[in-house]
Amino acid sequence: xxxxxxxxxxxxxxxxxxxxxxxxxxxxxxxxxxxxxxxxxxxxxxxxxxxxxxxxxxxxxxxxxxxxxxxxxxxxxxxxxxxxxxxxxxxxxxxxxxxxxxxxxxxxxxxxxxxxxxxxxxxxxxxxxxxxxxxxxxxxxxxxxxxxxxxxxxxxxxxxxxxxxxxxxxxxxxxxxxxxxxxxxxxxxxxxxxxxxxxxxxxxxxxxxxxxxxxxxxxxxxxxxxxxxxxxxxxxxxxxxxxxxxxxxxxxxxxx
Amino acid sequence: xxxxxxxxxxxxxxxxxxxxxxxxxxxxxxxxxxxxxxxxxxxxxxxxxxxxxxxxxxxxxxxxxxxxxxxxxxxxxxxxx
Numbered sequence: 001x002x003x004x005x006x007x008x009x010x011x012x013x014x015x016x017x018x019x020x021x022x023x024x025x026x027x028x029x030x031x032x033x034x035x036x037x038x039x040x041x042x043x044x045x046x047x048x049x050x051x052x053x054x055x056x057x058x059x060x061x062x063x064x065x066x067x068x069x070x071x072x073x074x075x076x077x078x079x080x081x082x083x084x085x086x087x088x089x090x091x092x093x094x095x096x097x098x099x100x101x102x103x104x105x106x107x108x109x110x111x112x113x114x115x116x117x118x119x120x121x122x123x124x125x126x127x128x129x130x131x132x133x134x135x136x137x138x139x140x141x142x143x144x145x146x147x148x149x150x151x152x153x154x155x156x157x158x159x160x161x162x163x164x165x166x167x168x169x170x171x172x173x174x175x176x177x178x179x180x181x182x183x184x185x186x187x188x189x190x191x192x193x194x195x196x197x198x199x200x201x202x203x204x205x206x207x208x209x210x211x212x213x214x215x216x217x218x219x220x221x222x223x224x225x226x227x228x229x230x231x232x233x234x235x236x237x238x239x240x241x242x243x244x245x246x247x248x249x250x251x252x253x254x255x256x
Numbered sequence: 257x258x259x260x261x262x263x264x265x266x267x268x269x270x271x272x273x274x275x276x277x278x279x280x281x282x283x284x285x286x287x288x289x290x291x292x293x294x295x296x297x298x299x300x301x302x303x304x305x306x307x308x309x310x311x312x313x314x315x316x317x318x319x320x321x322x323x324x325x326x327x328x329x330x331x332x333x334x335x336x337x
Contacts, residue, residue, distance in 0.1 A: 038302055063303065095292055106292055 003227060004029030007084055009077065009125065011035040011064055011117070012091030014043035016189035017139060020216030021088055022046055023053070024224045030086060031056040033077060037063045037091070064091045064117035065109070074124035086227050087125035089118040089138040089161075094154035102153055114157035115164065122168055126177055133176045135227040138165050139219070140183035140238060142246055158183070162238050169236030180226045180234055185242035188213040209244035218243075259305070259331060260324045266300045267320070280321030305331045 003025055013022040014036035022032045023046070032050050034057055036043035047057035058080070062073035077084060093113040095106035118138055125136060143151045144158035162181050169179035186204050204213050222241050225231055240246055257265075260280075268275045271287040278287070284294050298309050301323075307330045317323045 038299065039308060041308065063299070109292060109296075 002029055003086070003224070006030040006086055006227075007033070007081055008086035008088065008227070009033040009035060009084055010088040010090055011062075011121070012037070013088075014039050014046050017184070017187055017216045017219050018088070018090040019046045020220040021090060021139075021223050023049060024217070024220035025086065025088075025227065026050040026053045026055050026057070028224055029055060030227075031058075033058045033060055035060050035062055035064070035073065035091065037061065064121065065093070065113040067116070067120055070117060070120045070124070074121070074128070078128060082128075083132060084125055084128035084134065085132050086135045087121065087129075087137075088223060089121060089136070091117065092139065092154075094151075094157065096150040097153070098150055099152045107153055110153040110157050111160070114154065115160045118161055118164055122164075122172075122179075126168075126172055126175065129177050130175065133229075134172075134178070135231075136168065136172070136177060136179040137223050137226050138162075138179075138181045139223075140165075140181045142183055142185045142240065142242055144183060144238075146246065146249075165238065166236040173235060178226070178231065178235060180231070180236065181238040182219055182222050182226065183238050183240050183242075184214050184219050185245045186213060187219060188215055207245060207249075208242070209248050212243070214241055214243055259328045262304060263301055263324055263327060264320075266304060267297050270297050270300065278320055280319065280324065282320045283318070301327060307331055 006029070008025045008030045010018050010022045010025070010032060012018040013034045022034055026032050032055065034043050034047050034050070036059065040061065043059050047059050050057035060073050060076055062069040064070055091113065094110040095102070097106060122136055126134065138161050140162050141154065141158045143155035144162050148155065165179055165181040172179055205211065218241050222239055226234065226239065264275050264278045268278055271284070271289045271293050273287045298314055302309055305327055307327065309326065313326065317326065
């Protein structure tokens, strides 16, 4: 696999899964646009690490929850580069509440960042990919079909994201653009450590058949594959990266 | 407009209270703001002043005055760079 000479935009790539994806694509030769919203220092650090691999990095601040900021980001990409080969829709947010506590504001916040941003960005990205066999990958979650406590808004947004991925895959196929999604179970990132209750990490490790949680790099490897020509015939699919959790939801007895 | 006035405008707009209700001693709890309101206020202020407010710092704010002081000192540092 080689992505030499390609240009990739990874939203939310200052930290966590997005950072791992950006670094993996860079290691395969792609120039990277690092999008961030709140943590410039982290984004600039990611850009430095990208440049150390010998490719170019560009840092662009944009709140993908705001359609005007999405437009500004793509205007910048359009005027500076004039094209795009890979678009990874990774930036996400969400409100962790039970369904009975979800109000319009919490719902819209989650949907705007997790779904609407993908629609608006994919529309702009597709125009920059004309004639370039573009690749689009959205980052989803097992919560799109499994029920987790207080995950309703995010889970529903991820289900919508996956549906949008399928529709985009079919509509953009004649334009030579591959669209797929990667859905991970809980990924061991700083963000997860901040939001989850103590003990969850240990429980999740024990409940994952391979014996460890999903790392950002596990997701990045699959994303990079979906960005390669080897994945040409995979369209509109959701590839699950979960160490077997979803097919074995009960803790497996340990062998002596 | 001072930094404090700008932050007051942003917060008032998000928590839907009159600006006069946002005193230096006031808290998000006083204005019946929920966790998302607080996140939105932090994000809007970070964006307006091009600074970062780490979550662990935000948790230390006792009231609106602390919030303003933090932004003033960090926005000033940014100006001085």
